[in-house]
Amino acid sequence: MWHLLPPLLDGMKTTLLVTLYSIAVALVLAFAAGFGRLSKSRTVRGVTLVYVEVFRGTSLLVQLFWMYFALPLLLDVRIPAMSAAVLALGLNYGAYGSEVVRSCVLAVPKGQTEAAIALNLTPRQRMRRIILPQAWRMMLPAFGNLQIELLKGTSLVYLITLSDVTFRGMVLRSSNMTETPAIFGWILILFFIVAFALTRLIRFFERRAAVGRG
Template sequence: MYKWEFGILWNYRWILLDGTKITVLLTLSVIVLGLLVGLIAALAQLSNFRTFRLGSWAFIELFRCTPLLVLLLWFYYALPILLGIEMTAYTAAVVTLSLYGGSFYAEIIRGGIISLDRGQTEAGLALGMRPLHVMRRIVLPQAIKRMSPPLMNQSIIQFKNTSLVSVLAVPDLLYQGQVAATDTYRPLEVYTIVAIIYLLILVPMTAFAKRAEHKLNKSN
């Protein structure tokens, strides 16, 4: 029988806490930036201009159909060599994760927008509103209700995806866990704790999102 030894990890509480902070901060930035990227890509997809549609399509497919780990390594190692763009590991992680998440958000947002009855857009246009006004005042406020469950789901995936940035030596929760594991020779305990921390953050967050969604639905 394996004998669990959690006590030894108490010495590592601060670095695990630091790692958690980095993970949460990273997640927040890539969700906000990713949503922005996704919104722009989705609007470009729905644009009347062929160039916008094509560009957005290329972006979405490129990021959606490439493994995140490959993208992370490529952005960090290849970009400086090819284009002379030097980034810190943290910046590279934020950029890659935002673009990657954005490509998935884009499809969710586009789906939410086109699921709305065309008559809503026409009613806005008939009043004399410009297309962007119609989008902001009429379409998006309604579409957001339909998008919020899949957006939430994607954001949870984004949260967990941040663990991959440890390959770039960004000191996130998993990276700090790895440090503790090699120090203590107690990987089982360390990774169990790391998993529990992820769980402790995400479960209340999903519960909160569920309630927000419920409220949103009731408001109509």
């Protein structure tokens, strides 16, 4: 069944692009919303809370449909399928990531903040030099899990016309139903390879973050 692999690999390129772009968007939103939840401003906390609860509490599939089908009708602006996919995935997993950021920042011992205050560090310096490096180390395992979940979530983007690996598999299956086990077997293998590579990347960052720390 090696003849099935080239078209699936072409689709995998789109899957990888969606995954990488979405991870970047989700990471930015996770930190923005995570710090927003810790803000002293009630308005900022309220806006951030609404974003987090809405995107955590609704289906990713529905969010994809809203980005690609509903919003263009409401705003009269056509959103490309790639942009809609990246935006929906980034917003969804950024909401989950914000809770990781918030909880890990709060998990840093209060004594660290008190010591930084005693050293006359500004709030920005305390966060950048003392709190965030310790919190980052705690965030990495959870971020690793979220990026694997995001990768698997990309299997839905074919429903908004993106020609990803799942879409290519469905096209191949429609032309020859007897090859269904082989087609989805290849898709499983390809997803596993990418997920394993992402896992190893996170392990690398975990080792780097642990250097010089007990």
